[in-house]
Amino acid sequence: MDITDIKHEALELNEEMTKWRRFFHRHPETGFQLPRTKEFLQEKLTELGLNITGNYAESGLAAVVKGELRAENKRTLAIRADMDALNLQEETDKEYVSQESGKMHACGHDAHMAMALGAAKILQQNRDQFAGRVKFIFQPAEEIGQGAEAMLAEGVFQEEPVPDAVLGCHIGSLWSLPSGKVGYRKGPLMAAADMIEIKIKGKGGHGAVPHTAVDAIVTGAEVVSALQKIVSRKISPLDSVVISIGEFNAGSAFNIIAEEAHISGTVRTLNEDIRKRLPEMIEDVLEGVCLEMGADYELEYTYGPPVLENDSDFTEFFVELATEMLGEENVVEIPNPTMGGEDMAYFLQQVPGTFFGVGSMNLEKETDYPHHNPKFDIDEEVLWIGSALFVATALNWL
Numbered sequence: 001m002d003i004t005d006i007k008h009e010a011l012e013l014n015e016e017m018t019k020w021r022r023f024f025h026r027h028p029e030t031g032f033q034l035p036r037t038k039e040f041l042q043e044k045l046t047e048l049g050l051n052i053t054g055n056y057a058e059s060g061l062a063a064v065v066k067g068e069l070r071a072e073n074k075r076t077l078a079i080r081a082d083m084d085a086l087n088l089q090e091e092t093d094k095e096y097v098s099q100e101s102g103k104m105h106a107c108g109h110d111a112h113m114a115m116a117l118g119a120a121k122i123l124q125q126n127r128d129q130f131a132g133r134v135k136f137i138f139q140p141a142e143e144i145g146q147g148a149e150a151m152l153a154e155g156v157f158q159e160e161p162v163p164d165a166v167l168g169c170h171i172g173s174l175w176s177l178p179s180g181k182v183g184y185r186k187g188p189l190m191a192a193a194d195m196i197e198i199k200i201k202g203k204g205g206h207g208a209v210p211h212t213a214v215d216a217i218v219t220g221a222e223v224v225s226a227l228q229k230i231v232s233r234k235i236s237p238l239d240s241v242v243i244s245i246g247e248f249n250a251g252s253a254f255n256i257i258a259e260e261a262h263i264s265g266t267v268r269t270l271n272e273d274i275r276k277r278l279p280e281m282i283e284d285v286l287e288g289v290c291l292e293m294g295a296d297y298e299l300e301y302t303y304g305p306p307v308l309e310n311d312s313d314f315t316e317f318f319v320e321l322a323t324e325m326l327g328e329e330n331v332v333e334i335p336n337p338t339m340g341g342e343d344m345a346y347f348l349q350q351v352p353g354t355f356f357g358v359g360s361m362n363l364e365k366e367t368d369y370p371h372h373n374p375k376f377d378i379d380e381e382v383l384w385i386g387s388a389l390f391v392a393t394a395l396n397w398l
């Protein structure tokens with residue numbers, strides 16, 4: 001099976017993949033609870049002849065295609081697709097609009113599952129063409145950054161067949177890729193995404209006599225602005241760090257000095273060494289400001305997905321295949337990493353591999369809305385691309 005055959009088989013499957021994608025799109029589920037999505041996958045995978053080798057993290061599963069070629073060194077390639085949707089009310093008038101009120105596949109994970117199913121079908125039908133194993137990993141709870149870690153904790157990368165490399169993709173308008181183009185990047189592609197939660201504890205009092213109280217709002221406001229100085233004054237301008245405060249809650253009435261303030265935010269980094277230094281830098285700011293104001297504080301720093309790091313050699317290998325299939329003009333290097341997080345990073349921490357972009361921005365089809373927007377949609381005509389690239393990488397790498 002050469003690249004042209006793979007392309008043809010995937011193109012022929014585009015219609016069926018579209019149907020699968022629309023099923024998922026009509027029935028979005030969120031977080032770890034994805035019973036209907038899982039049932040559909042189980043049914044299809046079994047129908048295609050794959051062996052379901054394990055259930056993980058409530059709704060996640062692994063299914064395997066066994067290559068039949070003889071070889072001394074049999075390897076396993078994992079192909080990962082995330083499964084979850086978002087808590088968002090869809091605002092499109094497409095015939096496949098979400099049937100679940102307040103839930104929507106607004107990130108394209110519906111397409112990821114369809115492309116993986118398509119690849120499973122082609123590989124299963126051509127298992128005499130390769131040695132080793134392809135392990136399909138369907139993962140819940142990507143949007144909350146917890147699914148990959150949970151599946152790993154339950155042994156998905158320890159149980160046979162143990163993956164030697166991992167492949168995944170993201171469809172959509174991320175990286176501004178037009179329909180038909182594929183994006184890649186060696187090294188860091190997406191940021192580590194951590195969360196901070198801060199509680200400022202002051203002393204409540206009458207608004208008229210501030211000197212008898214400890215104002216949690218003034219302290220909190222000081223903390224918010226002082227935190228911005230970490231990025232501007234303490235991190236090299238050549239390194240990328242984001243600290244964004246998204247919540248600030250305090251106070252109960254206009255003339256009462258607030259006793260407590262609750263602040264939360266996100267911390268994004270592209271470098272593990274800097275990431276490790278941040279909790280202390282944040283704590284220093286809190287300590288300093290609170291000391292000055294006479295307030296106490298609590299800080300909770302929660303680590304989210306790490307930096308998503310693509311292996312250079314594996315990415316190079318992938319790019320050659322993609323170029324052969326799609327032509328040089330359609331395989332573009334993503335110049336800079338994005339500060340968005342993606343829990344595929346946990347899998348890429350375990351084994352080498354690559355996470356690539358499948359562009360689906362098309363102005364005429366109105367598929368250029370940003371991810372997580374209520375009008376988000378994908379260009380279904382590119383589903384074959386993700387699928388064909390999964391298959392080509394599997395066949396050539398195994």
Ligand SMILES: [Zn+2]
Nearest residue numbers: 107143371372
């Ligand atoms: Zn998303």
Ligand SMILES: [Zn+2]
Nearest residue numbers: 107108109170
């Ligand atoms: Zn996503």
